[in-house]
Amino acid sequence: xxxxxxxxxxxxxxxxxxxxxxxxxxxxxxxxxxxxxxxxxxxxx
Amino acid sequence: xxxxxxxxxxxxxxxxxxxxxxxxxxxxxxxxxxxxxxxxxxxxxxxxxxxxxxxxxxxxxxxxxxxxxxxxxxxxxxxxxxxxxxxxxxxxxxxxxxxxxxxxxxxxxxxxxxxxxxxxxxxxxxxxxxxxxxxxxxxxxxxxxxxxxxxxxxxxxxxxxxxxxxxxxxxxxxxxxxxxxxxxxxxxxxxxxxxxxxxxxxxxxxxxxxxxxxxxxxxxxxxxxxxxxxxxxxxxxxxxxxxxxxxxxxxxxxxxxxxxxxxxxxxxxxxxxxxxxxxxxxxxxxxxxxxxxxxxxxxxxxxxxxxxxxxxxxxxxxxxxxxxxxxxxxxxxxxxxxxxxxxxxxxxxxxxxxxxxxxxxxxxxxxxxxxxxxxxxxxxxxxxxxxxxxxxxxxxxxxxxxxxxxxxxxxxxxxxxxxxxxxxxxxxxxxxxxxxxxxxxxxxxxxxxxxxxxxxxxxxxxxxxxxxxxxxxxxxxxxxxxxxxxxxxxxxxxxxxxxxxxxxxxxxxxxxxxxxxxxxxxxxxxxxxxxxxxxxxxxxxxxxxxxxxxxxxxxxxxxxxxxxxxxxxxxxxxxxxxxxxxxxxxxxxxxxxxxxxxxxxxxxxxxxxxxxxxxxxxxxxxxxxxxxxxxxxxxxxxxxxxxxxxxxxxxxxxxxxxxxxxxxxxxxxxxxxxxxxxxxxxxxxxxxx
Numbered sequence: 001x002x003x004x005x006x007x008x009x010x011x012x013x014x015x016x017x018x019x020x021x022x023x024x025x026x027x028x029x030x031x032x033x034x035x036x037x038x039x040x041x042x043x044x045x
Numbered sequence: 046x047x048x049x050x051x052x053x054x055x056x057x058x059x060x061x062x063x064x065x066x067x068x069x070x071x072x073x074x075x076x077x078x079x080x081x082x083x084x085x086x087x088x089x090x091x092x093x094x095x096x097x098x099x100x101x102x103x104x105x106x107x108x109x110x111x112x113x114x115x116x117x118x119x120x121x122x123x124x125x126x127x128x129x130x131x132x133x134x135x136x137x138x139x140x141x142x143x144x145x146x147x148x149x150x151x152x153x154x155x156x157x158x159x160x161x162x163x164x165x166x167x168x169x170x171x172x173x174x175x176x177x178x179x180x181x182x183x184x185x186x187x188x189x190x191x192x193x194x195x196x197x198x199x200x201x202x203x204x205x206x207x208x209x210x211x212x213x214x215x216x217x218x219x220x221x222x223x224x225x226x227x228x229x230x231x232x233x234x235x236x237x238x239x240x241x242x243x244x245x246x247x248x249x250x251x252x253x254x255x256x257x258x259x260x261x262x263x264x265x266x267x268x269x270x271x272x273x274x275x276x277x278x279x280x281x282x283x284x285x286x287x288x289x290x291x292x293x294x295x296x297x298x299x300x301x302x303x304x305x306x307x308x309x310x311x312x313x314x315x316x317x318x319x320x321x322x323x324x325x326x327x328x329x330x331x332x333x334x335x336x337x338x339x340x341x342x343x344x345x346x347x348x349x350x351x352x353x354x355x356x357x358x359x360x361x362x363x364x365x366x367x368x369x370x371x372x373x374x375x376x377x378x379x380x381x382x383x384x385x386x387x388x389x390x391x392x393x394x395x396x397x398x399x400x401x402x403x404x405x406x407x408x409x410x411x412x413x414x415x416x417x418x419x420x421x422x423x424x425x426x427x428x429x430x431x432x433x434x435x436x437x438x439x440x441x442x443x444x445x446x447x448x449x450x451x452x453x454x455x456x457x458x459x460x461x462x463x464x465x466x467x468x469x470x471x472x473x474x475x476x477x478x479x480x481x482x483x484x485x486x487x488x489x490x491x492x493x494x495x496x497x498x499x500x501x502x503x504x505x506x507x508x509x510x511x512x513x514x515x516x517x518x519x520x521x522x523x524x525x526x527x528x529x530x531x532x533x534x535x536x537x538x539x540x541x542x543x544x545x546x547x548x549x550x551x552x553x554x555x556x557x558x559x560x561x562x563x564x565x566x567x568x569x570x571x572x573x574x575x576x577x578x579x580x581x582x583x584x585x586x587x588x589x590x591x592x593x594x595x596x597x598x599x600x601x602x603x604x605x606x607x608x609x610x611x612x613x614x615x616x617x618x619x620x621x622x623x624x625x626x627x628x629x630x631x632x633x634x635x636x637x638x639x640x641x642x643x644x645x646x647x648x649x650x651x652x653x654x655x656x657x658x659x660x661x662x663x664x665x666x667x668x669x670x671x672x673x674x675x676x677x678x679x680x681x682x683x684x685x686x687x688x689x690x691x692x693x694x695x696x697x698x699x700x701x702x703x704x705x706x707x708x709x710x711x712x713x714x715x716x717x718x719x720x721x722x723x724x725x726x727x728x729x730x731x732x733x734x
Binding site: 013023037 | 188192534
């Protein structure tokens with residue numbers, strides 16, 4: 001990753017990637033928007 | 046993912062429970078060979094894996110009705126259940142896994158009924174030795190280790206491997222490649238973050254405008270207005286004072302003017318009287334206000350006192366207010382057994398009975414006392430009411446008198462002023478006119494003061510409400526600032542992920558392409574070159590005179606291409622995850638389980654593949670026939686073999702052809718005669734020397 005990212009942005013990136021990895025193979029997926037919003041709001045707020 | 050063991054029970058050709066097939070997991074000796082003739086169960090074993098993990102079968106495998114072993118069905122009694130299952134054990138990321146899929150069949154008259162085909166049990170064991178049933182669905186856990194959409198690249202039928210690279214399957218491969226390169230994860234992350242960012246932006250728009258600056262300015266303006274007004278008030282006060290000063294001076298001057306002296310003196314006296322009455326008037330009005338606020342209540346008590354008198358009257362009528370004779374007194378008499386007059390009080394005598402009657406009527410001392418006191422107080426209140434009215438009447442009288450007097454005095458004063466105004470002496474009349482002017486001016490100024498006062502109150506109210514709005518704005522501003530920071534963070538995350546994705550796409554695709562090319566060219570003698578297009582399609586090209594054209598490859602060439610692709614993927618994914626560059630499912634090692642892989646290939650290709658695959662794969666399980674296990678393949682793979690197994694087919698045919706496998710000087714039978722009417726397969730381990 002680019003070195004000049006804030007820790008919050010890093011956290012968002014890592015958690016979103018992990019979330020997507022875990023969901024990769026699921027047939028039925030719950031709406032992801034809420035999960036992503038949660039990740040962002042937890043990182044900054 | 047490293048497969049460790051496999052066991053079958055009543056699965057197709059395998060009757061009863063097989064022994065546990067241990068797979069080679071050593072880093073150097075990572076290959077397991079399972080020998081068997083056609084029909085002995087090699088494809089079955091491949092499908093055993095895919096059935097447990099993904100409930101999927103390869104194309105060559107028959108329908109699931111024939112999953113259950115025939116002999117088990119035949120031997121079962123009608124109405125009983127036959128259990129068919131397969132158990133797979135593997136290791137991944139430091140944990141051990143055991144999955145078992147079970148299928149239960151019931152034997153009926155007409156045939157066999159399959160029920161409960163869905164049962165999949167998964168247990169995860171940690172280093173501490175405990176086996177736990179996981180919370181999440183097993184297929185999700187498995188999907189995270191090796192996604193179902195990718196499984197056919199790692200568990201495949203060697204005779205049909207070229208299907209992977211068929212024209213109509215290119216999209217599938219493209220999708221799979223994107224997943225394996227981590228590009229898919231990045232694409233989805235970018236897309237979903239973008240959607241989330243839009244949501245945040247919508248939320249931001251709903252918070253509202255930042256108008257704090259405007260509000261503050263309005264506040265300032267109000268304050269400035271107030272300051273101006275207050276300054277003006279002060280000015281007015283001093284102006285009035287000035288005018289009053291002039292007024293007094295003129296008055297004095299008029300006095301000195303002998304012609305006006307008498308009139309002036311008179312006027313001054315009248316003014317003084319008027320002032321006195323005005324004071325009287327205002328005092329009386331204050332007194333009225335005072336009386337009303339402190340004593341007016343007394344005239345409102347009429348109803349209450351009326352009720353009180355009624356109650357007291359009722360008490361008296363019932364005889365419960367006998368003054369003077371209390372219960373306590375009578376009780377004492379009875380206790381003494383003597384009346385005051387000396388009569389003995391003996392029960393059942395007339396005197397005693399009389400006392401008792403009085404007792405029943407006598408009041409309790411406390412009630413009587415309280416009632417007496419209340420009566421006194423109520424009477425006092427009633428008097429107060431009358432007194433109140435009297436006082437009010439008096440004050441109102443004063444008010445009326447004062448007003449009348451003031452009225453009269455004003456008429457007289459006015460008459461005198463007119464006199465002075467119309468005096469033939471110009472000086473006098475001018476002075477009086479001047480006084481008139483001053484009076485008007487002072488009156489106007491006083492009115493203006495009143496207006497200003499009202500205006501100031503109004504402005505102060507506005508400042509208050511603006512202050513409330515500002516603090517509300519502050520909250521909004523904070524929320525806006527937070528929303529903005531979040532949107533900013535989302536944007537930066539999207540940017541970074543896009544950079545990662547572009548880099549990964551370019552770099553990984555190229556690296557993968559190069560690896561596949563190198564593998565392909567090691568195996569194949571053709572001048573063709575594998576390519577992975579920007580759309581992630583896997584194609585074979587040849588360059589003739591500088592122009593690239595897609596090759597219509599043969600089955601063999603496609604087989605090599607497929608195997609090169611798989612090998613390339615495994616190799617690169619392992620490398621990238623070691624460098625922590627990858628956003629993929631965490632599996633950085635994939636096993637390869639292949640069934641009959643060398644069929645259509647020529648000797649050279651077979652040799653090359655046999656040499657490369659064990660190097661590329663972390664773990665290899667190969668199911669081969671004797672023909673496929675020819676010299677060159679055996680030679681190349683020999684050093685990597687960790688375990689070997691033999692599938693012996695028991696045939697019910699009477700004429701049993703002899704067929705042996707020779708390994709390390711020993712002969713192993715591939716076919717044997719069945720002791721009963723059934724065909725089945727047994728699996729045994731071939732011991733290494």
